[in-house]
Amino acid sequence: MNAKYRNFVLFTLLMVALLIVFEACQQYYYILQFDLVPLSDFTFTELMIGQAYRWLIWLMITLTYFGTIIYRGQSDELFKITRLSTTAIHFVLLITTNVVITAILRIIINDLPMTIESLWDNCVFYFFQKTPIYTLAHGAMVGMLHLVNSNQNLEIEILDLKNKNESEPTDNPQALSIKIGMRNKIIPLSDIVWIEAYDYCVKIHTVSQHAYAMRNSLKALEKRLLSHQFLRVHRKAIVNMNKVSEVTYNSSSYLTLDNHTKVDIAQSRVKSIKTFFN
Template sequence: MNAKYREFVLFTLLMVIILIVFESFQQYYYILQFNLVPPSSFTFSELIIGQTYRWLMWLAITLAYFGTTIYSGQSDKLFKITRPWPSAFHLMILIGINVLIASILRFFLNDQAISLDNLWDNCVFYFFQKTPIYTLAHGAMLGLFHLVNSNQNLVVEILDLKNQKELTTSETPQALSIKIGTRNKIIPLSDIVWIEAYDYCVKIHTIYQHAYAMRNSLKALEKRLLEHQFLRVHRKAIVNMNKVLEVTYNSSSFLTLEDQTKIDIAQSRIKNIKTFFG
């Protein structure tokens, strides 16, 4: 797990624990206050277990969604406060999925046979019961993620400014210097196959099938390496075009490198690649 998301996950787990305890006490109070079932027919630990199943399910689905969103690079679009509709749309999908799975899970917890009529009744029940607290919980997660993501973007901007300053005071490099512990690893540009965005760092992939992490950004490296046959082909990749074996243009275009690595090409970058190869 990336270090910058570790705190986000820990806060989320703490929030889920609080919600499990809160809803268990709430359910316990309603049962006793309104005599819904005889007190002897259940225990508080059973309520805790039932709420734990539902909230762990909610957490798994939500983290899977967040992880997919982060991995696909859509986090800026989906979690931008000035554009709430994408977040609201995905929130409705998440609530629908959670309500459906909670309804199905209830049959297994109560050892009941599943029927469409009972499933519909359960869905309606959980929709009205869970939608408000699911919305609040998702809102809290969106807020936490926005803070983490904003911090990441700030770090990238600082790195860009630092690298732009270095660029004005140094010549175009023939090699990249990567700090590893107390020493610097010098990698000739001719040994670099491609460069991959990795968190707010980059990974330098070499002809020796080894990758090195470097505190830099693709944006800064793109400017520094442009004169050395390196081309930005995707928001996550810069490629040494001398290492390209084949280019495939279709609905999902990609480059095939000499080591058989396939790199996706962004549609907006296809023209630049065609121009490069003449």
């Protein structure tokens, strides 16, 4: 796991632990203040456990959701805070999922009848009880990931400049140099089948079926490889057009490569691909 994401996960775990303690204390205060339940009927530990399972559900759903977005290289869609409408949609989906699952578990744990009315009542209860604090917690996570995202993008820009000035001193590169541990792996351009955006890196797919991660961006590689039969066919893919065996044009256009991999074609790139082959 990337060190920055590891720190983010640790921060999230600490935040969840504090929220569990806070809500347990809050619940304990309300019970005492309004004399809701006799003190002999519960312990503070039981209140902590009751809050813990709800927050553990929240944690698992949220980390899975954010992890999937990061793994698919779509973090810019969520973690750029300027895209408020997109971020709001993610918030609604996350909060709704958490509320529904928490409501279902409460019905099961308390051995209540699983009816539409019971589910609705519990969903409404948890929606009004949990939405404000869930929103704040999600906001804190998005803010942290926004900082990680911005930092990673800055590192990539620096690496792009470094690679341009040092790694490939020639304007006509015949190979890519990829640092693996303490050594550099030299991959001839003729051995590259396609290049895939992979979170904050790129993944180089070769004819030997091996894939190598490289700290660079597709945008930088696109400029360097343009004159070597490489073409940007999607925001997430550059293809060695010499390795293309078939092109399919329809509502979901794609390239079939020599190794039978199918690579999606963005509609905005269809014209440039047709021009290339013509």
